[in-house]
Amino acid sequence: MTLLSVENLSIRLPKGADREHAVSEISFDINPNEIVCLVGESGSGKSMIAHAILGLLPPKVHADQGRLDFAGKDLLQLSKSETMALRGGDIAMIFQEPLTALNPLKKVGEQVGEAIRVHQPTIAREALTTRVEELFTQVGLPDPSRLRKAFPFQLSGGQRQRVMIAMALSNNPKLLIADEPTTALDVTTQRQILDLIKDLQEKRGMGVLFITHDIGVVADIADKVVVLKQGRIEEQGPAASVLDTPTRDYTRMLLDAVPGRGSVQAGETHANPLLEVKGLQKEFVTRQGLFAPPRRVLAAGNLNLTLREGETLAVVGESGSGKSTLARMVLRLIEADDGAILWHGKNVRGMGREALRQYRRRAQIVFQDPYASLDPRIPIGESIARGPMIFGTPRAEAEADTRQWLDRVGLSPAAFDRFPHEFSGGQRQRVCIARALIMKPELVIADEAVSALDVSVQSQVLDLLSDLKSEMGLSMLFITHDLRVAREIADRIIVMQSGRIVEMSAAQTLFDAPQEDYTRRLLDAVPGRDFFARQQARAAV
């Protein structure tokens, strides 16, 4: 028996969008007690399908073809009151960003209680409270009687998502729609939420439509997979068959693009140290008011590390671990409180203005957000050429150089005069790489440089970086939250947590024999780990 059957669904976009339909001719089924993963890159239209099911499409966007068959009724033809009865009743939904998805001004218990009361208006107050606390317990929230009185901003990201799940479960839905529910979370939290969803689904026999861009997540939880590309279904079927024996190139590409498989980089070098960090210390102090005690956050507690010439060192950590602060302190974009940063043995923290300028020329950075790291008012060629010109290269030569570099990072030299908003995220990141490398640096710091990119683009940019690195003999300090990416590119890996270095070892060692508990937890949390390990083992045979 099918729970929800999507038949030939098309969703029309308003005029002026980049294409006519968000999705076209989509058909798939969801059965009770099964998880269907809808996987695709950004722009594939996967979220639109989820929103169409609950009648939550944005204004001016509507389904112009197809049926959504749920319990014998077409969801697209329901009356307003029928839709409202269904929402949060038989079909519930959770969203990507639990912070914004909760009303900041209401206690979380009230928000969950509200969801119950809409569908059971006669429920007594005590019964409601009991039910809310029961739900909180089910989703693993500690101390429910206290926590239900908390406001969203007082909870952690993972706790907020648990509240969202409790809210969704409050009327025992038959179908749960989860729209990228773990994307905004740290990797260890993501693992807990995934386990929770899987567990609840099995206990309750729910059907789950799980939307994600991460094929690793798919491998972990899916019973059935639907692969979307540009609004059309590429391939669908049972998880085992789609993942193990994909029939389409696109699916294969998605699988191959997942970083962190294959063999790790060739281990250690004994070249001269290029950059040494000794006893680096940084604490952020924010003052709320004149008399309030300042809040202190440790960003760097006695950091020690060495980067040798030609080496790639990855710094891995979850949000708040201090990894980005480290990158910025190395370039003195943020001043450290104490400690030393040695560049070819010279202390960077003691450099005067001119020495610092010369140093920064040799140590370039590529930032995370390709949308924020290019000046929107300046043509990209100009942004790149300005670097060498500051150091005395004549304009004509700098421009010619720039065109060469544009070509080298895979863009057309004719892109010189175009503005950042004319490029995609991946293209912009290529521009940023060109801007860094035209300075002929010895060190490139990549601060989450591929985190904002789709997985296929991510692997291209990673390839570009490692090609250029070996070509130019660069050293690289690679900051990332993603262990898979680190494994892909690094010789050695540092794991950071709350401003401290937890573990530092060669990439191979770290993956095969992690020393610290936290490292092991990080490794276990990597989505799709078992699947890819199996796949690799099979390939080896």
Added chain:
Amino acid sequence: MRTARLVLTRLAGIVFAILVIAVINFCLVRAAPGDPAMVIAGQSGSTDEKFLAQVRADYGLDQPYAVQLGTYLKKIVTLDLGYSFRQGRPVSDLILERLGPTLLLTLSAFFISLIGGVVFGALAGLRHGKITDLGISLAALVLYATPVFWLGLMLVLLFSIKLEWLPAFGYADMRAKTFGTVGYALDVLKHLILPALTLAAIYMAAYTRLMRAALIEVAAEDHVKTARAKGLSESAILRGHMLRNASLPVITFAGLQIGALVGGAVVVETVFSWPGLGRLTFDAVTARDYPVLLGLFLVMSILVIAVNLLTDLIHRLVDPRLAVR
């Protein structure tokens, strides 16, 4: 502990503010053309040498500036705001007897404008792009650009002169004291309507525009989508998840605007001969009675800071994030 810290922070802020205002007053008197004693005495032309000499001695005007400032601050702390030579009375007495009507006018205007602004703004925001929105937005745009004194005059022209519904000027009828308590109150209320509406209208326009924009923004937020996904009706979503969230920036802004509201009251009281601080200001300007002006500025500023504390309190009640921090 948290409350104590909060009170301490607030007190420090108030002391700092009063200090800044006192310093402004002090500098102004010294920057004025001519003898500061003349400014403090509030005289021009005819001079009473004996009084001037007394002022000089009183304010220590032969001392260095730092000492003079200290003397001035000491006077403020002891609530000595100087003496109006023209009226023959201490400035603090003059101000005190006018405080009531001004509070009545500004507070009623404040609440009318805030409530009206939230209601009309919400209405326009809800009907975003429809004819209701267009009408309200246009009215707000025009009102927002209307000089407050002119609006007052136009309302007088319409409601007092043409229609003869409401009294044009004053606080109460001359005979009002004989009407009994209720009659007197009703009479004051009748006199209050036009000035309060005039003053409220301008700010209502500003709050309407703000509320409209805030509501449109909140409507697009994720948590509204969550509420919809829960199965709430549109009206429940509006009541439970949009109105309160959208009125937050309006309350913040209204708090910031109290000072401007008091400034507006000066003009409105002038138009309607409302016997408050504003009317006193106008009279003091006409008579160039500087000590009264300086005192008025100080007292009105303190008044505004006090009301600001009040709006801050309201804000804390509405926004739990502030209450806990």
Added chain:
Amino acid sequence: MNKTLKTFLSRPAGVVGLTLLAVVCLMAALAPVIYPGSPWDMAGAPFMRPGQNHMLMGSDTMGRDIASGVMHGARVSLLIGIASTLAAVLIGVTLGAIAGFSGPMVDLLIVRATEVFQTIPNFVLAILLVAILTPSIWTVILAIGIVSWPPLARLTRAQVKSVAQREFVQAARCQGQSSMSVLLRHVLPNAISPIIVTASMTVATAILIEAALSFMGLGDPNFMSWGYMVGAGRTVIRQAWWMSVFPGFAILITVVAINLVGEALNDALNPRISRA
């Protein structure tokens, strides 16, 4: 730039505002041509109704031509509105930029001072300033400038702080650009749009403050201004509505025009809208 202009002209607010503003400017420019004499001179009998005695808007209690006053008043309103806004921009942007760039102590001091200036009743301060420094066109400009800068300072500080945090600014620093060059080439151009919009709206409030000051009798006695005319007509409104209605209407139109232009500018300069 072309795109900005196009967006601006595609908004009804922009077109209507610009047209109204052009009319006001034309009035200011043509005042000495159409009414060559001083607007203070008697032009006929007092209390003439509009249209009577060839006076389009009637005459006031002294027999001065209201129409002439309205035309000449446009000059004063625009002059004071623009000049005092420039003063406010100078004070506000400078303080805001200093606060945004400086260390926490200077920043805190400027922020607190700005807050105080923003909370105190600014119109009362303007009255005090003009009254004590004696009314003239310069003291009026100064007074309005002094009470109008706080929003500009707050905005500039916020803008500088947020733009300076943006990664392209840090990238420019890493390229070796000097602080001055980073500030001039990257921070200011990206921070300036909302400041321009707010400044344009400040002209409107400045005109309103000037009108209120003149209404209270604190205008420059040498210049005919709209606020003064409304104030002079106030006491005789029962007999002669036209003395207050026309100059007040002129203020209304001017302020509406400037606010409309400001709104359209806001849309045009906002990259999210104009470049979408």
